[in-house]
Amino acid sequence: MPVTPSHTPEAMQAAFARLKAHAQQDAFPSVQVRRQNLARLQAAILQYEIPLLEALQQDYGHRSHEESRLIELFPTVSELKHAKCHLARWMQPSKRSVHISALPASAKVHYQPKGVIGVVSPWNYPVLLSLGPLIGALAAGNRVMLKVSEFCPATNKVVRDIVDQSLGGEWVELVEGEANIANEFTQLTFDHLLFTGSTQVGRMVMQNAAKNLVPVTLELGGKSPLLVAPSADLKMTAKRLVFGKVTNAGQTCVAPDYILCHQDQKKALLEHIKQTLKEYYPQGISSPDYTSLINERQLERLKGYLAEARSAGVVCENLMLEGPVEEGGKLALHILHQPGDDLRVMQDEIFGPLLPILTYSDMADALSYIQQRPRPLAMYLFTNQAEDRKRCENQIASGSLVINHTIIQVAQPDLPFGGVGASGIGAYHAEEGFLTFSHGKSVLHKRGPNLAGLFSPPYKSQIHRLMAKVWPYF
Incomplete structure (x- = not known):
């Protein structure tokens, strides 16, 4: 299914519903599926290299191809390769210890896709900051709605071709439009929202997300x-x-x-x-x-x-x-x-x-x-x-x-990559990006006898004495 740009709130809602349905049908994509998505995205970026460079030149009025390769394409492809290489390890559950009161049992943290991720990208790096966030989100097994900047129409067209060819509407929906569309976009009930832009707009984005208790990652700026x-x-x-x-x-x-x-x-x-x-x-x-x-x-x-x-x-x-x-x-x-x-x-x-x-x-x-x-x-x-x-x-x-x-x-x-305080909230890129777009779900598997049952009601005098003796060791 081809990716179609969404220019109205109604179209965005329909696109969001489609992605939500896909996420529910396949709530935990395998490592093979995730790697395939990343590999297809990488192949499409390489295939569209020259159209991307020409589009960036057109949108900026002047930006050399060499500079665009250096600051947009090289980092994006490097991050894709890194994610493909380390994805299997990132997806492994993290083993945790179990308190003596719950023994015998085992515990782990299972990294589950959050669902549908919203991404708002800026105009200053319209390739890196559009496709870059997709890497962590796709590695974590999510679907993505991507709102691109209205100031880069030529680049947006090529980005749309890239995600259309590599991922299609099952994984990514592209949204275009001006500030009013961005405002509506950030009020959708995403499972996570990543915004890159100014601190001033970041405050408004956070207010919109708070209406639906949507967790946010804000990549802002400030005075470095x-x-x-x-x-x-x-x-x-x-x-x-x-x-x-x-x-x-x-x-x-x-x-x-x-x-x-x-x-x-x-x-x-x-x-x-x-x-x-x-x-x-x-x-x-x-x-x-x-x-x-x-x-x-x-x-x-x-x-x-x-x-x-x-x-x-x-x-x-x-x-x-x-x-x-x-x-x-x-x-x-x-x-x-x-x-x-x-x-x-x-x-x-x-x-x-x-x-x-x-x-x-x-x-x-x-x-x-x-x-x-x-x-x-x-x-x-x-x-x-x-x-x-x-x-x-x-x-x-x-x-x-x-x-x-x-x-x-x-x-x-x-x-x-991420800020602190006025320069941002949260981080992405690398393993931290995978974790940002994943829910670390605690899983406790109880086996055998229930030691905690020794302290079940009714609390008789001997239980009081036993608890008084053993609680410091807990």
Whole structure:
């Protein structure tokens, strides 16, 4: 049965009912069926590689095929391969111990599919963040309703072809539409709902899900800091910072959102960043590997941040000296020197090629600055000191911590991905993704005599004496 896009609440309800029926008919798909689903999805992605790359280029206005392969296709296929390899082990029941009061008996946790999973994907990584969540959901044996972003129509068409060919309507239903459809979608009675997007919209999604007590995984964002310790190699820091900030024009939920560096490092670090930009993008934003912003709305939002900061007296420095500042939906990387915390660029997730830089005189002050703000989706630390690494591991609560690199944690198929607090709830990817989309059902199998029966009513005096003697051992 082909996948058909659902554009109305009635069509979504019908699609949900179809998936629910399939889930009830086959409540526990075998490991062979799940692997086949993953293998078919992988084969379809590889088959549609060029159409996907061309569609991404069309939706963005400009995004190089090489960058799309690197940040969308490679991580998705890697995660598929990892899931297929480890699925049998993930599905094995987890043996648990049995309390003496229940002996003789055995206990385990059985990982059961939740049923029908709802997935809301964003526009910034329309392949990875649409097909990626399918991997954990399908590995766990679920059916999926996928709401894709209305800002990527060309990519959505290819994604629909991929899921149609590989999985059909028995496993996945694709939903398209604007914000009103997304709002209706998140009010369906899913068995689990995963949303990737902004913190502001995430709050509304959670409110909708709460009406039906639907459990949620929220992959949000926030302000991911990049802390440069005094011991850091500044040339290496600059290269990896530029990679994480400028890839996809900064439209990445885990992109570095601001720099904290020692006051004595700032001048040298900025020189290294300029040199790296010249090396990576020799024609500035006109370089073929520099990605456009998704639409005019996002460009105007970022220009609004710059205008507000300049009005407040903040120096906003274009670090890309070659080529224009703005062209064809592209915006050059700007450093904002010491912006105040009251500015929108320091309140909102930036999601673009703007990068505030703040200085500190003592590492303790820098760590305190991060701790006093909402918990970030990612933290980046550049250092050559083990003490710095340990302090950040122990003192900073963040979705992930990456030492001496940026954004590569997302593409690690054996690491969970998720935020904490304002940056998200729950995690997926790897085994944690399988567990997120599974219900860990406790199973206790009682055999033989019932020792607990010794303490059954009526409670006579000898029972009182016996209980008084043995209860400390329980």
